[in-house]
Amino acid sequence: MSRVLILSKRAVDYLPLIEAAGLPGLEQMASASSPADALALGEDFDIIFGEPSLIRDVIARLPKLRWVQSTYAGVEPLLDPALRRDYLLTNARGVFGGLMSEYVFGYLLLHERRMFERFQAQQEGRWDRIITGTLRGKTLGLLGVGSIGTVLAGTARHFDMTVRGYTRGSESCPDVNFYCHGAQLPDFADGLDYLVSVLPNTKETIRIVDASLLARLPAHAVFINVGRGSAVDEPALVSALQTGRLAAAVLDVFEQEPLQPGHPFWHTPNLLMTFHTSAPSIPADLARLFINNYRRYAGGLTPLHAVDFEKGY
């Protein structure tokens, strides 16, 4: 029998969805929206479902903890080496790919179809027949081809694009036309029309998008970051945009969030920012993920999407 703690700012959304599933082998299910409230519920929970930043403040106090299901893909708060690692940590892989794909291709189309400029013409009463660009035939480079990158690659192929993938070593996505690894990073970037990072925050990914990588992109290229802000050398990106060596960038994530008021990004040309909203957490999606994984757990199987504490994803 299991005792489940839902520890989430959206606990009120998750609880009824999970209750409605009628999960087997459940001795107790409780919910809280803060660590303090959670600790007041007792110490006997073996399962937690919720946000890593809240969960990190309770795990030391739950001796029976065996499994944590994160509602996020990124689980940095739980990777601190000072924290315990004697439990199974699973993340929200496989949930956000479709939403990320909508975001990435939406912004690429905004750029190619010059939607802002077209609207400007409309407001000025101009019948503006300027010909716009297209995704077809373009080359997309994916920094990271995990569950999200795989969906992005599929959408790129749907739009008749060529896809390059840069990974640590895996080459599992059939929609990637060719892969690069390790020291092949400059070749990977050479001549890309679009560079999209879905990289997690790890030792190896820190500032991987730096001045030398950006210099490999043609001046018409667009960079999009939907992974983690730490992957970008932010001053180098500002410089590339200010000097026109890069056509545009779209950032959903930043080294420090929220972005500080004095940050140069607020006044960098050809930069669009979306404030960590690219893949909104839809309660029904995440509840379904937990329910499916719980059924595996209750049936003696290992829940899916385990995080490797060393790799960080």
Added chain:
Amino acid sequence: MSRVLILSKRAVDYLPLIEAAGLPGLEQMASASSPADALALGEDFDIIFGEPSLIRDVIARLPKLRWVQSTYAGVEPLLDPALRRDYLLTNARGVFGGLMSEYVFGYLLLHERRMFERFQAQQEGRWDRIITGTLRGKTLGLLGVGSIGTVLAGTARHFDMTVRGYTRGSESCPDVNFYCHGAQLPDFADGLDYLVSVLPNTKETIRIVDASLLARLPAHAVFINVGRGSAVDEPALVSALQTGRLAAAVLDVFEQEPLQPGHPFWHTPNLLMTFHTSAPSIPADLARLFINNYRRYAGGLTPLHAVDFEKGY
């Protein structure tokens, strides 16, 4: 042996592309960018490749004409009953689907992701975490499911949407979840999240998108027209947008083009206009279409994408 006339404003782009193909059975190939220049080239042409609006002014003077390949999907100028119809007319079907799909889903994503509002927040220095919408799970209604509608349906399915198709009778696209015909138009429209018209200009399609059809859509719906402007009752659309009974509309085509300076659309809220640019003609695409069709013609086969003069498409 054939004599080919290229009659197009972009003749200078098409000529070298077609010459490079080394077409068989070619006695003469000439190009002109106006009807007057074309007529000065002689009267012996049996094939014309180009724009219908230019071609209409020369067909009466070319006694040997057997085949016209339009560079456009819409061929209205050649459908005038006063004009001759004793030749094969083929249009540019199958070329524009991918471009139309980029346009339609680009604008749907602009809407769902509130890209204008998000940019507004950025300009105001606000860390705006408002949650935006998604295409997933939405229902798209296609008015017309020919070669373009089929591509749109495929993209909708890629984004996990449901697709309804309204056609004269055909039910050939496997990505359409269900079809409606004729008097089922109100049922077709009922509760759609997005309504997209790709209808050609025919007797049956005139003002099919009228007040009663728009009234069937929920207030959060978006209407997009990439077919022909004649399919829309323009005052009814203005009214639906002004009163908030329709969330937004995106129009690429209009009853009269260019749109007149005094037209109410210039000041209608929640309306985006793009001035007949949704599917730009890419010379290489259209040259390839002509080359492939010419090879059929030269080999004794009928060129593809014949237009039915009565139906109008």
